[in-house]
Amino acid sequence: MALLLKLCSTRSCRSFRARTTVLNLYLRRSLSIGNDKFERWNFRNRTTIYYTSSVIFLVSGLSYAAVPLYRIFCSQSGLGGQATLLGDNDPSKKVAEMNVVPHREIKVNFQADTASGMKWSFRPQQSAVYVRPGETALAFYSAKNPYDEPIDGIATYNVLPFEAGKYFNKIQCFCFEEQRLNPNEEVDMPVFFYIDPDYAEDPGLENINDITLSYTFFQSKPGFKLPIPRTG
Incomplete structure (x- = not known):
């Protein structure tokens, strides 16, 4: 009887040790798998955060650069209703060689607007002027900063109808720089x-005698500068 109890006790101990060993192995494996899953999850989250941050930074940069880049492209090409700029270093030569078209008079209307977030007040001093093709004209806009801090701004411009943009030439304009x-x-x-x-x-x-600038x-940010767009 004592021998049987001893054998049973020995077998129970062995069985307990075996179960304990298996349980330990299972726990280690489970922890290992759990750690692997956590690391993969953590890596995916870090990657997603880096990617999202990069996209936000890129979009912000492109949004800021879109206005001047679009203006330069349209000024050089005359597309999109943008006025064309003189390519000569001395614009007086181009102006002196022009012939005025006496039988055609064009009404040029002036409009002003400010983008969201721009704190200036901005308006044209005249609603319109009449000019003949080949004839120079001068107009003025007024801008005011009503705040107690310096504010930098940069302008874009457009001519309507779009087809008239390539014929509308600026000799001097405040949109050239900040x-x-x-x-x-x-x-x-x-x-x-x-x-x-x-x-x-x-x-x-032929039948368009009314255009709008x-x-x-x-x-804009302080110190931001643009190259003056030219054609020629």
């Missing part, structure tokens, strides 16, 4: 322009 207004400062901004005589020869513009000011 503008800074000090606290409570108000300035007059000139636009010196002409409509190319070829406007009168374009059959698509529109400016929109965006707030």
Whole structure:
């Protein structure tokens, strides 16, 4: 009887040890799998965060750069209703060689707007002027910073109808570079322009004697500069 109890006890101990060993192995394996899953989950989350942050940074950069890049492209190509800029270093030569078209008069309307977040007040000083193709004209806009801090701005412009944009030439314009207004400062901004005589020869513009020049000011970062777009 004692021998049987001893054998049973020995077998129970062995069985207990075996079960304990198996349980330990199971727990280690489970913990290992759990750690692997956690590491993979953590890696995916870090990757997602890095990717999302990169996309946000890229989109923000492109959004900021879109305005000046679009303006430069349209100014050089005359597409999108953007006025064309003179390519000569001396614009007076181009102007002196132009012939005025006496029988055609164009009404140029002026509009002003500010983008969301821009704190300036901005308006044209005249609602419209009349000009003949080949004739120069001067107009003014007014801008005011009503706040107690300096604010930098940069303008985009557009000409409607779009087909007229390639004939609308600017000799001098405040949209060429960044503008800074000090606290409570108000300035007059000139636009010196002409409509190319070829406007009168374009059959698509035969019945269009009314065009609109529109400016929109965006707030910009201090020190931001743009190359002056040129054609030629």
